[in-house]
Amino acid sequence: QSALTQPASVSGSPGQSITISCTGTSSDVGTYNLVSWYQHHPGKAPKLMIYEGSKRPSGVSNRFSGSKSGNTASLTISGLQAEDEADYYCCSYAGSSTWVFGGGTKLTVL
């Protein structure tokens, strides 16, 4: 059960769009359309942003969207805002009530 692969960092200017990729295997991302994404500000609890690949919880801005192709899931943030600066983690169900996280991506808003 290896960690999902995410870029270590991404950056964008306010108003721009960025995409964070999350690559797994046929044992997790590829088999289950059950990737969730979490926003994590240091020192705070992680916050669910996307679940089941592309669904947004109530209260999460529609600037956040998710998708999947094959073994890779993606999180896109459009109309970047300063408050979006945080660490982002993908997480995939891996069967038998087990999960695996990505290594995390630090988003910098320039």
Place this chain on the structure above:
Amino acid sequence: EVQLVQSGAEVKKPGESLKISCKGSGYSLTSYWIGWVRQMPGKGLEWMGIIYPGDSDTRYSPSFQGQVTISADKSITTAYLQWSSLKASDSAMYYCARRAGSSLNYFDYWGQGTLVTVSS
């Protein structure tokens, strides 16, 4: 309001035992799985394991199997993460998180985290 409240920061010596807690409120703890997630200093989130307090069904990441024990006391709506002999490498922030439903596969509520420091 759903809340997961974790026990406070701990400072321990190598070899000591430790049990940290995660108390749920605002929902029926026995009906939702509770997972534990580690974040080592400067590193990412790692899924450790999960328990269903209703029947104590527990699953572990292979990386943590045998290294920690996850348990729950449904009478006091609390889940636990424990070590029998701490190592310096156990120093980390630990989060508990609620699985959104038995047939749902994401974590909708998180505790505030418990910082564990293991140092001689």
